[in-house]
Amino acid sequence: MTQQHSVIAPAQTPAKAKRSDRRGDWWRDAVIYQVYPRSFADSNGDGMGDLEGVRARLPYLRDLGIDAVWLSPFYASPQADAGYDVADYRAVDPMFGNLLDADALIRDAHGLGMRIIVDLVPNHSSDQHEWFKRALREGPGSPLRERYHFRPGKGEHGELPPNDWESIFGGPAWTRVTEPDGSAGEWYLHLFAPEQPDFNWEHPAVGDEFRSILRFWLDIGVDGFRIDVAHGLVKAAGLPDLGSHDQLKLLGNDVMPFFDQDGVHDVYRQWRTVLDEYAGIQLGPEGPSAEGRWRETGGRIFVAEAWTPTVERTANYVRPDELHQAFNFQYLSTDWDAEELRTVVDRTLEAMRPVGAPATWVLSNHDVTRHATRFANPPGLGTQIRTAGDRELGLRRARAATLLMLALPGSAYIYQGEELGLPDVVDLPDEVRQDPAYFRGAGQDGFRDGCRVPIPWTRDGSSYGFGSAGSWLPQPDGWGELSIEAQTGTPGSTLELYRAALAARRTQPDLGAGDSVEWLRAPEGVLAFRRGEFVCVANTSGESVTTSAYGRVLLASGEVTEADGEAKLPADTTVWWTTTP
16 A cells, blocks of 8 residues: 655644653753844834844744744844944843843743743953953053953064964954054954954953853843853963964864863853852743643753864863753754765764763754755855755755754754745845955855845735834845745645654654664665654655655655555655654
């Protein structure tokens, strides 16, 4: 008998609390949704997303089935780098609202059964931070200059930078200041934009300040922190020259004197003692795994954005007395290829197992090309792609890659809009771009703006429901057909695929937490693994393949045909089976 399974299998089992909810270590198999506030929802019609807009849309995220929301920076900032240049770590920028809005958002999220993780930017501040402004005003010898990296220049008149380091955004990593008397003076270090001077973490006042900032937000009620540039705080002694190098390796893909220095781990051990002082916050009864009562979250967490040369080095950040999770950039950077994916999955699980930390999996975020566009292009181009490619191919692969990611043991991260299958916007006019990399070069060409275009909520309207007016980056024509309104309830839509997948993670005891997979024999170009009574098969090849049928189909990213104990998977398709009736 031949059976054809639709993209979303109708059979569902009743929801029940995940094992990690019952144990309290919710973060081990959590699905965490990244909100980029300026591009999520605009509540006041100024074209810029804000905290009240996020708050109003929390029920959508609850119904999607996520466990926690990670908010990109909303602190007071001149916005030289979209808020990653912080002027005041204890204030909300007026463009996003105020502290009362932040408090209300956190409380509402808890009431709906979700947690809130906020971004923290400890590697650098804004050049408008009070410490830095005073350091400039007070001139050479100011104690405030010791909290940053101020150095005299080289050359007869100090006209050359102190060393040969380059900014991630292109150009020198040093800027020379004009002293209060009008003379050309010292240089300061900025691994990113000139408006983002790096802190000197050897100075005790820096550590004291950030421990105080942690407590400020923990007291308000956040459930954790995503640490920006977690690998960059400590620089090699003496700030030695780098020598010849590949510019793209500055992101942390190679050994660098300003990244992944062993001293960063001392910082995080101190931070962990602060975090462990705080008990978990109770969540409301309205979450997907709720049982009609408030429940403990199981504690607060740290998540590291740590670009390191190897996943083994990444594991150092999640030792038991340091951070809880670290982003898996090795996985994000892997092409849609079965052999390569299996290698990085194995290495990730092997690296995390000795330190007792969960693996994390991520396909898109605010700094890389969306995976629906990445997979639409030939392999080997990396994560910074500025061509649309084959849209149909990219979406098909993106859907399959998502089901593969969500089937792996550990925690998964979703970037806003990927549940809609959004592509990057690759044809933004030059005059609207805001990525500082666009203005400084380095071969990046401002690619990050393309993944930050505000998401569409409705089919129609001046900004497709993002707000009552326009949007800070223009949305493409036809964006409405990808909107939440257009995809909700539509069989086979990418949004409904995500909803079904996240629901299945809560009903299947062998999805989520754990640290291993059992690989199964599969045709070339196909990944197949078992986890208890659950089986995932992903066809990364460009052709249909025939595999064993492993039981009842739970979910598939494309049409799957079964007959006589075998299943035919189309090209670039992932299917989930359960061996239970």
